[in-house]
Amino acid sequence: MTRRNALNVAVVGATGAVGSAMLRVLEERRFPIKRLVPLASARSRGKRLHFHGQSYRVEPLSAQAFDGIDLALFSAGALRSLEFAPAAARRGAVVVDNSSAFRMDPDVPLVVPEVNPQALASHNGIIANPNCSTIILVMALKPLHDAAHLRRVVVTTFQSVSGAGAKAMYQLITETTALVQRLRLTRGGDVARKLVGFHPHVQGRATRVLPAQIAWNIIPQIGSFADEDYTQEEWKMVHETRRILSEPTLPVVATCVRVPVLIGHAESVVVECARAISPAQARELLRKAPGLRVVDDPPRGKYPLPIDVASRDEVFVGRIRRDPSTANGLALWVVGDNLRKGAATNAVQIAELIAHKGA
Amino acid sequence: MTRRNALNVAVVGATGAVGSAMLRVLEERRFPIKRLVPLASARSRGKRLHFHGQSYRVEPLSAQAFDGIDLALFSAGALRSLEFAPAAARRGAVVVDNSSAFRMDPDVPLVVPEVNPQALASHNGIIANPNCSTIILVMALKPLHDAAHLRRVVVTTFQSVSGAGAKAMYQLITETTALVQRLRLTRGGDVARKLVGFHPHVQGRATRVLPAQIAWNIIPQIGSFADEDYTQEEWKMVHETRRILSEPTLPVVATCVRVPVLIGHAESVVVECARAISPAQARELLRKAPGLRVVDDPPRGKYPLPIDVASRDEVFVGRIRRDPSTANGLALWVVGDNLRKGAATNAVQIAELIAHKGA
Numbered sequence: 001m002t003r004r005n006a007l008n009v010a011v012v013g014a015t016g017a018v019g020s021a022m023l024r025v026l027e028e029r030r031f032p033i034k035r036l037v038p039l040a041s042a043r044s045r046g047k048r049l050h051f052h053g054q055s056y057r058v059e060p061l062s063a064q065a066f067d068g069i070d071l072a073l074f075s076a077g078a079l080r081s082l083e084f085a086p087a088a089a090r091r092g093a094v095v096v097d098n099s100s101a102f103r104m105d106p107d108v109p110l111v112v113p114e115v116n117p118q119a120l121a122s123h124n125g126i127i128a129n130p131n132c133s134t135i136i137l138v139m140a141l142k143p144l145h146d147a148a149h150l151r152r153v154v155v156t157t158f159q160s161v162s163g164a165g166a167k168a169m170y171q172l173i174t175e176t177t178a179l180v181q182r183l184r185l186t187r188g189g190d191v192a193r194k195l196v197g198f199h200p201h202v203q204g205r206a207t208r209v210l211p212a213q214i215a216w217n218i219i220p221q222i223g224s225f226a227d228e229d230y231t232q233e234e235w236k237m238v239h240e241t242r243r244i245l246s247e248p249t250l251p252v253v254a255t256c257v258r259v260p261v262l263i264g265h266a267e268s269v270v271v272e273c274a275r276a277i278s279p280a281q282a283r284e285l286l287r288k289a290p291g292l293r294v295v296d297d298p299p300r301g302k303y304p305l306p307i308d309v310a311s312r313d314e315v316f317v318g319r320i321r322r323d324p325s326t327a328n329g330l331a332l333w334v335v336g337d338n339l340r341k342g343a344a345t346n347a348v349q350i351a352e353l354i355a356h357k358g359a
Numbered sequence: 360m361t362r363r364n365a366l367n368v369a370v371v372g373a374t375g376a377v378g379s380a381m382l383r384v385l386e387e388r389r390f391p392i393k394r395l396v397p398l399a400s401a402r403s404r405g406k407r408l409h410f411h412g413q414s415y416r417v418e419p420l421s422a423q424a425f426d427g428i429d430l431a432l433f434s435a436g437a438l439r440s441l442e443f444a445p446a447a448a449r450r451g452a453v454v455v456d457n458s459s460a461f462r463m464d465p466d467v468p469l470v471v472p473e474v475n476p477q478a479l480a481s482h483n484g485i486i487a488n489p490n491c492s493t494i495i496l497v498m499a500l501k502p503l504h505d506a507a508h509l510r511r512v513v514v515t516t517f518q519s520v521s522g523a524g525a526k527a528m529y530q531l532i533t534e535t536t537a538l539v540q541r542l543r544l545t546r547g548g549d550v551a552r553k554l555v556g557f558h559p560h561v562q563g564r565a566t567r568v569l570p571a572q573i574a575w576n577i578i579p580q581i582g583s584f585a586d587e588d589y590t591q592e593e594w595k596m597v598h599e600t601r602r603i604l605s606e607p608t609l610p611v612v613a614t615c616v617r618v619p620v621l622i623g624h625a626e627s628v629v630v631e632c633a634r635a636i637s638p639a640q641a642r643e644l645l646r647k648a649p650g651l652r653v654v655d656d657p658p659r660g661k662y663p664l665p666i667d668v669a670s671r672d673e674v675f676v677g678r679i680r681r682d683p684s685t686a687n688g689l690a691l692w693v694v695g696d697n698l699r700k701g702a703a704t705n706a707v708q709i710a711e712l713i714a715h716k717g718a
Contacts, residue, residue, distance in 0.1 A: 303579050325612040
């Protein structure tokens with residue numbers, strides 16, 4: 001890459017939920033692009049997409065597709081990253097990989113630009129973008145950690161279906177449509193009364209990609225089950241948070257739950273600190289931190305909501321309270337757009353740092 | 360009341376979400392009823408409802424309506440309970456009150472029959488039914504507390520709209536219908552792709568009773584804000600849990616969140632104990648506890664879901680894990696039907712204990 005010059009950029013998984021967001025974020029931030037190469041699996045062969053007003057044909061993913069590419073943004077799953085990211089790096093591209101493939105590889109930096117940009121100082125051509133819930137969490141944790149030193153983190157997530165990709169969005173939409181059709185809603189009436197005792201099960205599994213019905217339901221499983229009956233998603237939050245904060249033994253316990261929301265992950269976070277920190281101090285620290293917005297005005301009923309943060313690049317924090325159940329405890333409510341700061345925006349920010357350094 | 364004899368029973372708020380559930384639970388459990396008197400506010404004047412195949416006219420709520428009543432089940436809000444429960448008790452009725460009016464009154468027992476039936480030993484004619492989320496929580500906590508002594512409880516709730524009454528169910532249903540209509544869904548197509556970037560806001564506030572749109576959204580506020588920016592619901596969980604477990608200083612921190620589910624509250628619970636307790640031991644204790652069902656088989660993807668527990672009387676526990684972030688810690692996922700065990704079933708169980716004692 002040459003400093004200040006426009007780059008040849010490949011977006012891998014360009015037709016997916018995160019890939020589409022990457023293209024929009026590249027446009028919005030006017031990332032300097034000489035040539036754009038949208039790549040996807042054979043399933044998307046022949047599809048076209050638009051970028052800065054021009055139409056592009058989606059090309060099939062192959063090692064040769066990275067010839068001449070300076071920057072490759074990957075969001076096509078861990079298996080494809082394992083197969084093609086090293087090939088892209090060998091051809092001279094810098095890879096920013098949104099999959100879990102390399103996140104715990106000690107030779108691959110795991111970066112949130114506002115939190116640990118120094119991790120970018122050295123890399124071997126591949127940089128890992130953290131898990132969406134982890135990015136949103138560490139954005140809020142970092143200022144508190146710097147000020148009061150975290151001793152323990154307890155987090156429960158409310159994760160939108162787009163975190164599982166466009167197909168899971170489709171599942172929520174089609175299930176919701178089926179429920180409404182089954183209700184045969186006419187015009188009002190005492191529907192709720194009729195519904196006391198109604199079982200809102202959607203029949204059929206044709207469009208199911210999540211482990212269960214998600215419309216009018218919540219599912220306490222994200223990813224497969226792994227060690228000690230925690231899910232992969234829960235372990236990612238533990239291990240990636242430790243790595244990004246450079247605290248390899250920080251005690252973290254996570255419970256990750258899918259909720260019927262299209263875009264936007266929320267997290268109920270309780271932290272214990274080594275030093276006392278008041279809600280007012282925390283509010284002030286978080287307000288000054290880059291990339292964070294504090295929305296915390298209980299008398300006016302103001303706190304962050306998923307429907308309000310969708311399409312926003314910042315991470316939003318509210319419900320900041322003293323946790324009376326422990327010394328130096330705080331409770332927080334953190335919400336972010338999982339497709340933007342939780343994935344695409346963070347990846348493009350990493351790319352901007354690399355381009356700026358001429359790395 | 361006379362032992363073993365059928366009673367004259369009033370149900371106050373008989374047309375509401377919890378009142379309707381009370382009538383169904385009384386039917387199902389064949390509670391011995393001589394005369395049923397369904398009461399409600401003037402708004403429900405003239406409505407009729409069915410009980411054991413007979414049609415009843417809903418009577419207006421008044422002090423005189425309790426003449427001759429042996430048992431009064433109240434679920435019509437704290438203001439109506441404050442006004443009419445003492446009047447009913449003075450007329451000789453035993454009141455089981457589902458509102459928050461008397462829950463922290465030291466002269467009024469606060470009872471979950473499986474947890475603290477001994478609290479019923481003395482009362483002055485009024486017994487309080489705890490908050491729905493609290494009942495579901497303490498059902499799971501009690502066996503763990505007996506075995507390993509709780510030191511701290513951290514809970515985040517996922518509460519269904521029926522916890523805010525039939526009108527909130529109506530809000531979720533009408534908002535969902537409006538979203539589906541706005542999508543103008545035809546037959547399939549790549550809807551999810553079109554929706555990346557779509558803002559699922561419902562226009563208009565006509566049917567809004569919750570603080571914000573709930574369809575495809577979640578709201579971290581249940582009840583009004585109170586001390587230290589915690590909501591009333593969060594303080595209820597703290598204070599009622601302490602009272603029911605007879606642990607007046609037990610450290611508890613709660614974050615209560617409304618989710619777009621019709622019926623069924625779920626809770627992500629992390630506990631710290633004085634003594635070590637393994638997930639296997641916890642599973643065994645919970646399995647043997649009355650009123651609890653353990654659904655916890657990660658390899659088969661089995662855990663409790665709101666849509667599965669709706670209309671069930673038990674409280675369901677799954678996702679039982681060692682919490683590696685603290686000594687003697689456990690993480691749990693607890694789900695119950697907020698209208699049944701969280702309200703109506705618990706109230707009728709209390710009534711059964713009273714009737715049995717001839718209290």
